[in-house]
Amino acid sequence: MKTSYPKADIKVLLLEGVSQSAVEVFRRAGYSQIEFHEKSLPEAELKARIAEAHIVGIRSRSHLTADVLEQARRLIAVGCFCIGTNQVDLETARQQGVPVFNAPYSNTRSVAELVIAEAIMLLRGIPQKNALCHRGGWTKSAAGSFEVRDKVLGIVGYGHIGTQVGVLAESLGMRVIFHDIETKLSLGNARAAGSLDDLLERADVVTLHVPETPATKLMIGATELAKMRKGAALINASRGTVVDIDALAAALRTGHVAGAAVDVFPLEPKGNDDPFVSPLVGMDNVILTPHIGGSTLEAQDNIGIEVASKLVRYSDNGSTLSAVNFPEVTLPEHPNSRRLLHIHRNVPGVLSRINELFSAGNINIDAQFLQTDSQVGYVVIDVSADEAQAGALKDRLAAIPGTLRSRVLY
Numbered sequence: 079m080k081t082s083y084p085k086a087d088i089k090v091l092l093l094e095g096v097s098q099s100a101v102e103v104f105r106r107a108g109y110s111q112i113e114f115h116e117k118s119l120p121e122a123e124l125k126a127r128i129a130e131a132h133i134v135g136i137r138s139r140s141h142l143t144a145d146v147l148e149q150a151r152r153l154i155a156v157g158c159f160c161i162g163t164n165q166v167d168l169e170t171a172r173q174q175g176v177p178v179f180n181a182p183y184s185n186t187r188s189v190a191e192l193v194i195a196e197a198i199m200l201l202r203g204i205p206q207k208n209a210l211c212h213r214g215g216w217t218k219s220a221a222g223s224f225e226v227r228d229k230v231l232g233i234v235g236y237g238h239i240g241t242q243v244g245v246l247a248e249s250l251g252m253r254v255i256f257h258d259i260e261t262k263l264s265l266g267n268a269r270a271a272g273s274l275d276d277l278l279e280r281a282d283v284v285t286l287h288v289p290e291t292p293a294t295k296l297m298i299g300a301t302e303l304a305k306m307r308k309g310a311a312l313i314n315a316s317r318g319t320v321v322d323i324d325a326l327a328a329a330l331r332t333g334h335v336a337g338a339a340v341d342v343f344p345l346e347p348k349g350n351d352d353p354f355v356s357p358l359v360g361m362d363n364v365i366l367t368p369h370i371g372g373s374t375l376e377a378q379d380n381i382g383i384e385v386a387s388k389l390v391r392y393s394d395n396g397s398t399l400s401a402v403n404f405p406e407v408t409l410p411e412h413p414n415s416r417r418l419l420h421i422h423r424n425v426p427g428v429l430s431r432i433n434e435l436f437s438a439g440n441i442n443i444d445a446q447f448l449q450t451d452s453q454v455g456y457v458v459i460d461v462s463a464d465e466a467q468a469g470a471l472k473d474r475l476a477a478i479p480g481t482l483r484s485r486v487l488y
C-alpha cells in the first residue's frame with residue numbers, strides 16, 4: 079500500500095537518457111532525489127531500481143511488464159518520454175493504481191520530416207547510389223530515379239504522424255491516400271483508400287504509422303508485400319512488430335519492393351554499445367536507422383518538459399489529465415486544504431465507505447472529485463484538516479477494502 083511521503087523523499091528514476099529538460103522540471107518543482115541512467119537497464123537491475131522508485135521515466139526500450147511492475151511497490155506514476163506506450167503493461171499498472179503518462183505529440187513532426195526525406199531518397203534510388211559511391215563505384219544514370227511530385231503516398235495509420243506526413247507530402251505535390259481503422263477527417267486533398275489492399279495496390283510509397291497492437295502485429299507480411307506495386311518503396315517508422323522483416327528482406331531481394339527505410343525492428347539492441355542484427359543489414363536498397371524517428375533535440379527537449387510536468391502535476395496536485403490508462407481528473411490548486419487521493423477497485427460500496435468515514439468523523443469536505451472507468455475509481459477529497467488529522471484520515475481510507483493506493487498531499 080502506498081503511503082505519503084514528504085516531497086524530499088520521493089525518488090524519481092529516469093532511464094534511457096531522457097532529456098535534461100525533464101530533470102530541470104523535477105528540480106524546479108522541488109524534487110531532489112533524481113536517479114538518472116543513460117541506458118535502459120537489464121531486467122534484474124530494472125526490478126531492483128524500480129522497487130525503490132516512486133516515479134519512473136522511460137522511453138521505448140524499457141519494458142515494464144507485469145512481472146517488473148510487481149516489484150514496483152512504491153510506484154505512484156510512470157512517464158513514457160515518447161509517444162508509444164506499448165512497452166508498458168498498462169492494464170497491470172491501472173490495476174495497481176498507477177497512472178501512465180506519455181507525450182502524444184512532441185516528436186510527431188520529427189518523425190514526419192524523416193519520412194518525407196526518406197520518400198524522396200527512396201524514389202531517387204539514393205541508398206544504392208550512396209552505397210556504391212562509398213565503395214568507389216559511379217552510377218550516373220536516371221534509370222530507376224523519380225520525382226516525388228505526382229506520385230502516390232499511401233499512409234497506413236492516419237493519426238497524428240500520418241496526417242503530418244500527408245500534409246508535408248502534399249506540399250511537395252504528392253497524391254496522398256490513407257488507410258485507418260477509424261473514420262478520419264482527410265486533410266488537404268488526401269483521400270481514404272477503399273481498404274489496406276487498395277492502398278497497397280495504388281501507392282508508390284507506403285508508409286506505416288500505426289501503433290503496436292494485436293491487430294497491427296505482422297500486418298505487412300509476404301501477402302501484403304506482394305500486393306504492393308512492383309518497384310514501390312516501404313517506410314516503417316512505427317513499430318518493428320508491424321512488418322514481417324524476413325518477408326520484407328525477400329521482397330527487397332527480388333526487387334518487387336524497390337527500396338525500404340526502416341527505423342524500428344522486431345529486436346532492437348538495448349543500448350548503443352550492443353550489436354544490431356537484422357536480415358536487412360548489408361542491403362544497399364535499404365535505409366536503416368536506429369529507432370531515431372523521434373530523436374531530435376527539439377523533440378526530446380519538449381518531451382522532457384511535457385512528461386515531467388505531467389508527472390509533477392500528478393505528484394503535487396493529483397491531476398491525471400491525459401493519463402493513458404487511468405480515469406482523468408483535472409484539479410484546481412488546493413491552497414487552503416489538505417488533499418487526499420484514493421484509488422480503488424471500481425466495486426460497489428467503496429464510495430459510500432469513503433463518505434461514511436468523513437461524516438462519522440464530522441469532517442467537512444471542501445471539494446470532492448470523482449472519476450471512474452470500468453476497473454478503477456479515483457477520488458480526490460479536499461478537507462480542512464491539519465497534517466496529523468489528514469494523515470489519520472489517509473490511514474483510515476487505506477483500510478477500506480478495495481483500496482489500491484491512497485496518498486495525502488500536504
Ligand SMILES: NC(=O)C1=CN([C@@H]2O[C@H](COP(=O)(O)OP(=O)(O)OC[C@H]3O[C@@H](n4cnc5c(N)ncnc54)[C@H](O)[C@@H]3O)[C@@H](O)[C@H]2O)C=CC1
Nearest residue numbers: 161162235236237238239258259288289293315316371372
Ligand atoms: N520511430 C519513432 O521514433 C517513433 C515511432 N512512433 C510510433 O508511431 C505510432 C503512431 O504514432 P501517432 O501517429 O502519434 O499515433 P496516433 O494514435 O495518433 O495514430 C495511429 C493511427 O493508427 C490507426 N490504427 C490503429 N490500428 C490500426 C490498424 N490495425 N489499421 C489501420 N490503422 C490503425 C489509429 O486509428 C490512428 O489513427 C506510435 O504508436 C509509435 O509506435 C511514434 C513516435 C516516434
Ligand SMILES: O=C(O)C(=O)COP(=O)(O)O
Nearest residue numbers: 137138139160161162372
Ligand atoms: O515515441 C515513440 O513512440 C518512439 O518510438 C520514440 O521512442 P524513443 O523515445 O526514441 O525510444
